[in-house]
Amino acid sequence: MKNSKVTKTKKEHINTGNAKITTDIVIFTIEDGELKILLVKRKYEPFKGRWALPGGFIKEVETLEETARRELSEETGVSGVYLEQLYTFGEPKRDPRGRVVTAAYFALAPKHLMSLSASSGAEDAKLFSVKKHPELAFDHEKIMQKALHRLQNKIQYTNLSWSLLPNAFTLSEIQAVYELIWDKKVDKRNFRKKMLTLGLLKPLSKERTGLRQRPAKLYAFKTKTYVELRRFF
Amino acid sequence: MKNSKVTKTKKEHINTGNAKITTDIVIFTIEDGELKILLVKRKYEPFKGRWALPGGFIKEVETLEETARRELSEETGVSGVYLEQLYTFGEPKRDPRGRVVTAAYFALAPKHLMSLSASSGAEDAKLFSVKKHPELAFDHEKIMQKALHRLQNKIQYTNLSWSLLPNAFTLSEIQAVYELIWDKKVDKRNFRKKMLTLGLLKPLSKERTGLRQRPAKLYAFKTKTYVELRRFF
DNA sequence: GAAATATAGTGTAAAAAATACACTAAATAC
DNA sequence: GTATTTAGTGTATTTTTTACACTATATTTC
Structure with missing residues (x-):
């Protein structure tokens, strides 16, 4: 792409708006009773x-979301996940290479969609606990924290937890999702009452068996698409 | 800025991420009992x-927010308003000149900060009713609708209405702000009860007089900075 | 196979918040 | 002084939130 509209004379090319655009993706999942984030080692x-x-640079003909999905797939092998735009970071010095503006995306995936190592670019992709992870490149720590707050807020008034769970799950399992994200315990009876009266779930006629305790009823989300509720928790 | 990381061979420069960046600002105010938006006529x-x-192109050393404030000031003479990032629009064909990604900003101002025509670039800046406005350039209608939803949501759980009101106002006046934004009436007694128990306001020892009715007590916001509430309406 | 252990599952009372609803008060206009 | 306009106020009902402890049913251990 050429400089299509330079506003001033040739020397004073200050307002041309030129920059490089990337997308970066903060993708959360739950594994081994921890909230985790997917990171890649820079080559x-x-x-x-x-x-x-x-994350990475946009292509000429991609939407920002397409870039995010492509980069996620190329670098980590993950696809088919919930994805929404988070925030755009454009501080002039955020990238030492020059002016790079990044549209950050927020993503959620159940653990079974996070089968890494299956894919090409996935050798250096790994899950890390949100509470304990290595120091990140660029301003990625700031981006991650913003994504975490988005997650903590949004599960209050949406059905987004479907995107972190398998198709069938017990009430204790979905409660654990909330507790991990909020990093605090909630009352079991009140949680169940609320979750069931919201009407998002349908009971299945199966149970989670084989564990060393009373079998738990399994539930599924009625709809696995984004639903916003008037209020939630 | 050079092409610092070209992923493939030289001919196939597809992933370079080059684009132009603009910011566009959706700024709301209330005038003559209507929710209005500030538009400029394209030259x-x-x-x-x-x-x-x-809105307009970023400069080399500006943050995105600085660009937004500068463009708003240059094109309309408006400054010192509440401003937050809204969403970034990057569809490849949204601008016929080429790849232009815009970081849209959301702004609110009390009417007295909207004294247009005082400024240089302000000849062609005008307020239009949100409910009835001319057809907009680019994808600006979509951006405006997104901003309107942000506004409708955010006044539920923040103190943002301070940024649309003068320093002193009556309870009827702040109620009118909510009604205009939501485009529906709310119950007067319940509104006052809620608003006062939230503790955001302090009563002033003055009244709004000179009108042809009983004088109304004046109130002011305790803090005129962004406050997020657990819940609101 | 009895006991220990682990998690599933359940109800109620109290407090807080949301909702629905109608009349009196105090100024100006005529 | 009568009409008009908006300010200002309280209560009863319903809904939602919160706090709180025991029994049920499986597996594991001895």
């Missing part, structure tokens, strides 16, 4: 060898 | 002569 400078959010 | 192609959101 090139700057920040070579450091862990960073998956 | 150049494309969409020459059409009304559009104020």
